[in-house]
Amino acid sequence: MRKADRLNDIVHHLRRMHQAVTAQTLAETFEVSHRTIYRDIQDLINSGVPILGEAGVGYVIDKKYHLPPIMFDADELEAIALGISMVSNWTDEKFAEKAQSAYKKIQATLPAPLINELHQISTFSAPSRYKIPWEVNFTEVRECIRRKHLVSFSYLDLNEQQSTRVVRPLALISFSPIWLLTGWCELRNAFRNFRLDRISEFTKLNTRYKDEKDKSLATYLKMVKEEEDT
Known part of the structure; x- marks a missing residue:
C-alpha cells in the first residue's frame, strides 16, 4: 500500500473508533512497523488532522473533525489528473482553463503526502484536437x-x-x-x-x-x- 493511501485509511479507521487506538493495533491493521505508524501520525497532524494522543497510549481523532470534501487515494488522484489532462488537450481553451482551475482547487485541499503523489503522476493524454480540428465553438x-x-x-x-x-x-x-x-x-x-x-x-x-x-x-x-x- 502506498503511503498516501495508508494515511487516508488511517484517518478513516480512527474516525470509526470510539476509543483510543494504539500504535501496535494500527501497525497490525496496516501491516507496517510501529515506527512507520509514528511517522504517519505525525504527518497527519502536521497536515492539520486533529489527532490526539501519544505513543504507548493510543490515538483518537477529534469527533468534531470532518474529512475535507476532497480525500483521495493515489489511484483516484491519478484518474482525476488523467481526466483533467484529457479535458485540457481534447477540448477548447475555455474548458481547458476550467480544468486547470479545478486541478488547483484539488491541489489546495490535499495534505503534503498526497501533493507529492500528485506531482509523481505519469499518466497523461496527448493533444488530439489539432489532428482533426473543428470550427464549432x-x-x-x-x-x-x-x-x-x-x-x-x-x-x-x-x-x-x-x-x-x-x-x-x-x-x-x-x-x-x-x-x-x-x-x-x-x-x-x-x-x-x-x-x-x-x-x-x-x-x-x-x-x-x-x-x-x-x-x-x-x-x-x-x-x-x-x-x-x-
Whole structure:
C-alpha cells in the first residue's frame, strides 16, 4: 500500500473508533512497523488532522473533525489528473482553463503526502484536437446542452452530402481524436451522432426544448446498451 493511501485509511479507521487506538493495533491493521505508524501520525497532524494522543497510549481523532470534501487515494488522484489532462488537450481553451482551475482547487485541499503523489503522476493524454480540428465553438455547444437550447447547423455527412439540421443537443462524446455531438435530430426524427469537424454554421436557437422521455439522453444510452448486449 502506498503511503498516501495508508494515511487516508488511517484517518478513516480512527474516525470509526470510539476509543483510543494504539500504535501496535494500527501497525497490525496496516501491516507496517510501529515506527512507520509514528511517522504517519505525525504527518497527519502536521497536515492539520486533529489527532490526539501519544505513543504507548493510543490515538483518537477529534469527533468534531470532518474529512475535507476532497480525500483521495493515489489511484483516484491519478484518474482525476488523467481526466483533467484529457479535458485540457481534447477540448477548447475555455474548458481547458476550467480544468486547470479545478486541478488547483484539488491541489489546495490535499495534505503534503498526497501533493507529492500528485506531482509523481505519469499518466497523461496527448493533444488530439489539432489532428482533426473543428470550427464549432465547443463551449457554446456545452452551454446549449446544459440550457436545453435547440440548435441548427449545416452538416456534411460521410457521403459528402450537405444538409441543414435542427437538433436537441444531448451530449458531447469523445472517440479520440473525434468528438461527436449526440442529439435528437428533428429532420430524421431519431437520435443521431454528428462529428464536430463536419459541422458548420452552428447557431443557438432561441427555442428551449422540454424534456421528453423518448428523446432523452437516458433513453439513447439505454438503447445503445441494449444494442451492445444483443
